[in-house]
Amino acid sequence: MIKAVLFDLDGTLFNRTESLRHFIKEQYRRWDHQITNVNMDQYMSDFLKFDENGYVHKESVYLQLIQKYNLTDELKLTLYNDYQEKFHDHCVAMDGMDEMFAYLKNKDIQLGIITNGETVFQTKTIQALSLEDHFQTILISENEGIRKPSEAIFTKCLHQLKVSPKEAIYVGDHPENDIQAAARIGFTTIWIENGCYDEPSIADFKVKDLSHVPMILEQINRRNTVENE
Known part of the structure; x- marks a missing residue:
């Protein structure tokens, strides 16, 4: 039986992506009196391109923006500080998250988060989405000193929850850092199709909406019950 569900x-x-789009639009509106040589659509497009799905640090993103638009170093610092201060006002959950938690809260299933990123920033994201009370453990790579796809961060989470990989599901969107890494350890994997990455070949399940996770959980547990009879 599945005893734990872990999430990216x-x-x-x-x-x-949606949260970043909301933020970028509002940032442009706040500073359009200084970003005078580019329209908002172009600013949005360039920001998302330079950001590379969050794998480029925002200081570098803003450096590329000011270089392209021939803006000042002072404005780069202003925009970066604005990002640090205002971004978490725009956090949006993935579709189906509330429905999923409504199901899981009545089940004897432990929940965990394993995320790469900076501790303070990711903690603010978790708080903005009011996730803290849903999870028994939250591992952030900077705080742990290890990053996905390292096996160590997955096994540490399993150890904290006192479950084996065969008793756990891992839900994530990155083909290598999430799905391939978790599959190597022995998790059942659910890939979130969000338009950012190509589909991994080894995912056990794929969903576009978190509300489908409970149905997969029920399916796995029914199958396991039949096999054990």
Whole structure:
């Protein structure tokens, strides 16, 4: 039987792309009196391109923006600080998250988060989405000193929850850092199809909406019950 469900954060529980779009639009409106040589659509497009789904640090993103638009270093610092201060006002959850938690809260299933990223920033994201009370353990790579796809961060989470990989599901969106890494350890994997990455070949299940996770959980447990009879 499944005893634990573990989740990635960005692109899995947290709709990072939609949140970033909301933020970028508002940032442009706040500073359009200084970003005078580019329209908002172009600013949005360039920001998302330079960001590379969050794998480029925002200081580098803003450096590329000011270089392209021939803006000042002072404005780069202003925009970066604005991002640090205002981004978490725009956090949006992935579709189906509330429905999924409504199901899981009545089940004897432990929940965990394993996310790469900076501790303070990811903690603010978790707080903005009011996720803390749903989870028994939350591992953030900077705090742990290990990053996905390292096996160590997955096994540490399993150890904390006192479950084996065969008793756990891992839900994530990145083909290598999430799905391939979790599959190597022995998790059942659910890939979140959010438009950011190509489908991994080894995912056990794929969903576009977190509300489908309970149905998969029920399916796995029914299958396991039949096999054990």
